[in-house]
Amino acid sequence: MPLTLTDVLRGSGGELAGESPRDVTFERAVIDSREVRAGDLFIALKGERVDGNDFVPYAIANHAAGIVSDRAPGAIPNRVAYVVVPDTLKALQDVGRYKLRQVxxxxxxxxxxxxxxxxxxxxxxxxxxxxxxxxxxxxxxxxxxxxxxxxxxxxxxxxxxxxxxxxxxxxxxxxxxxxxxxxxxxxxxxxxxxxxxxxxxxxxxxxxxxxxxxxxxxxxxxxxxxxxxxxxxxxxxxxxxxxxxxxxxxxxxxxxxxxxxxxxxxxxxxxxxxxxxxxxxxxxxxxxxxxxxxxxxxxxxxxxxxxxxxxxSPGESLRLRVLPGKGGITVIDDSYNSSPLAARAALQLLSELGPRGDRVAVLGDMRELGQYSADLHRQVGAAAADVAGLLVAVGEEAREIAAGAGQAGLPGSQLLATTDPQQAVEFLRPRLHAGAYLLVKGSRAMGLETIVQAFAE
Missing domain, CATH: 3.40.1190.10 (Mur-like, catalytic domain)
Structure with missing residues (x-):
């Protein structure tokens, strides 16, 4: 049961503008005009910095079959079903609710x-x-x-x-x-x-x-x-x-x-x-x-x-990827996001792989921790010291991670704290060897994909 114009109108209570066609089935619903393909419905949401209504012409140029907007239409092709609603976010939510109840x-x-x-x-x-x-x-x-x-x-x-x-x-x-x-x-x-x-x-x-x-x-x-x-x-x-x-x-x-x-x-x-x-x-x-x-x-x-x-079950993860690395290393890419519990879980996985000298951890900042941030970063650093033979901390909280690791006994020669992912790459390059496991764990805002890309094949 593909999404139809009838679904959109009944779910949103919107009005069909002008000479819009009435018997329309949409391939997908999208909110980013750059992703629009032929047959899609573009829903023009208003964000903090941009207004999706400003990109309606781009969506139409990309052959959108329908538009949901809170603005009256300008000149649009007759092939496009144009639905006007008071609030596009509420319309999206109402149509989603309608579709859920329908199925x-x-x-x-x-x-x-x-x-x-x-x-x-x-x-x-x-x-x-x-x-x-x-x-x-x-x-x-x-x-x-x-x-x-x-x-x-x-x-x-x-x-x-x-x-x-x-x-x-x-x-x-x-x-x-x-x-x-x-x-x-x-x-x-x-x-x-x-x-x-x-x-x-x-x-x-x-x-x-x-x-x-x-x-x-x-x-x-x-x-x-x-x-x-x-x-x-x-x-x-x-x-x-x-x-x-x-x-x-x-x-x-x-x-x-x-x-x-x-x-x-x-x-x-x-x-x-x-x-x-x-x-x-x-x-x-x-x-x-x-x-x-x-x-x-x-x-x-x-x-x-x-x-x-x-x-x-396939056991596929949308976050953790195991990648063959350059020079015979294995890259464990878990760089999408991080939290204290998730970082500890990743370190536990690393602890199960090879001897300590083969384990390398790159840890980025953990976001949204508020008043607890410094202490929790130090705790994760201490946990890393128990697992990894080499530790690189990247981000504004890198010093806290490094401090925790140092206090837990990791020698300074086996430790780097930096805000620059490229510096981390240069530190790691001469220190990685065949058989090493490189764990990269941190919030996506840290830019740790630079490190993954540097060492994954």
């Missing part, structure tokens, strides 16, 4: 301060072994990204796995109201967002908006090893706890790393157990698998079915 999949929302995208992928991958599953692409998890994703729903989709992010409190509440989820997964709560939100208590309350926004029969799937998410089980919804500790409903034991090939673990729930080999990399990814298993059990699958589905 009617059961919605699984995923949020948390770390691991949202990887958990979403694990859940969708496992469910897709037996069901028709829709998922938000990449990390389209905002009040814009979620409804934009929903416009691609098809009639065969039985389940929709939707990542839900936040910029400020209230964002997740809105996304829950938009999508009416039946299952809400909260991966954990940590200090990410502290710069904007303030305290970890307020961060936890904002993430709990997903639990509060579940439908009347909703199920909260919660990381039971995290005290903040575990407390969400007291918010009046049926809950399923997952984790490594004994009190969890779904837990993993006997976790074994197979290096870059994946992990093996024993799933336990309801008195049953299943040994499973996963293609997910790193011990921390056990939590992604456990969340997926908990969701499947909540959908009345057996533990055996969950284990089989997880074993068959």
């Amino acid at each position: 009617g999949p059961e919605v699984i929302g995923v949020t948390g301060t770390v691991g949202k995208t990887s958990t979403k992928e694990a859940i969708a991958g496992a469910l897709a072994q037996s069901r028709r599953v829709f998922k938000t692409e990449r990390n389209l998890n905002t009040e814009i990204g979620v409804p934009l994703s929903l416009l691609a729903l098809e009639p065969e989709h039985e389940l929709a796995v939707l990542e839900m992010g936040m910029y400020v409190p209230g964002d997740i509440r809105f996304l829950a109201e938009l999508t009416n989820p039946h299952i809400g997964v909260v991966t954990g709560v940590s200090y990410t967002h502290a710069e904007r939100v303030g305290t970890i208590e307020r961060i936890a309350e904002a993430k709990a908006e997903l639990v509060d926004g579940l439908n009347k029969d909703g199920i909260a799937v919660l990381n039971g090893d995290n005290s903040w998410t575990r407390a969400m089980a007291e918010r009046g919804k049926r809950s399923v706890l997952f984790g490594l500790e004994e009190h969890n409903d779904v837990r993993a034991t006997d976790i074994e790393s197979r290096g870059l090939e994946g992990i093996s673990l024993t799933l336990q729930a309801g008195g049953a157990s299943e040994r499973v080999d996963l293609k997910l990399v790193g011990r921390h990814s056990a939590y992604h698998a456990l969340a997926a298993a908990a969701v499947m059990l909540s959908l009345d699958c057996s533990l055996a079915e969950a284990a089989q589905a997880l074993a068959a």
Whole structure:
């Protein structure tokens, strides 16, 4: 069921302008005029710095089949369906809601301060072994990204796995109201967002908006090893706890790393157990698998079915890439984003690869940590000192990372703190050897892709 002009008009309540055609089916909906292809619907959103209405002529020149705008049309070709609405963002959200209700999949929302995208992928991958599953692409998890994703729903989709992010409190509440989820997964709560939100208590309350926004029969799937998410089980919804500790409903034991090939673990729930080999990399990814298993059990699958589905899942990561490197090294590119928990997880993976002398860590700044930033960067530096034989810290907080590593015993000759990724490249080039593992971990604003590009083949 492709997106039609009728969907747009009914969902948005907009008016069709002038001589616009009425029987139109769109290939895609896009909000960036540079991405418009023939047959697309261009929705002209207003941003802080640019107004999408200014780019309507470019979208039409790129053969857009339709436009949604809050401005009256100028001279436009008769082939273009031009829909006028009072507010283009609200129109996008309303059409996304309309499309979701039209198709009617059961919605699984995923949020948390770390691991949202990887958990979403694990859940969708496992469910897709037996069901028709829709998922938000990449990390389209905002009040814009979620409804934009929903416009691609098809009639065969039985389940929709939707990542839900936040910029400020209230964002997740809105996304829950938009999508009416039946299952809400909260991966954990940590200090990410502290710069904007303030305290970890307020961060936890904002993430709990997903639990509060579940439908009347909703199920909260919660990381039971995290005290903040575990407390969400007291918010009046049926809950399923997952984790490594004994009190969890779904837990993993006997976790074994197979290096870059994946992990093996024993799933336990309801008195049953299943040994499973996963293609997910790193011990921390056990939590992604456990969340997926908990969701499947909540959908009345057996533990055996969950284990089989997880074993068959591809284990692909949208973030972490393992790349062959120049001179016989291996590059582990995890440079999309970072947080204290994610950095520690990446370092744990590095610790499982080769002897200490073969392990090299490049760590960039972790953003949005507010008053906790300096201390958390030092803690990650100390953790790196326990794992890596060589450490490069890049960014404004590089000195804090280096200070933590130095205090933990890493010699100064094996350590560099810099704000310049190119300087990091020059420091590393003579120090890397065949068989080395180069981990690159940091927030995307750090420009660490320069380092990845320098050493990946």
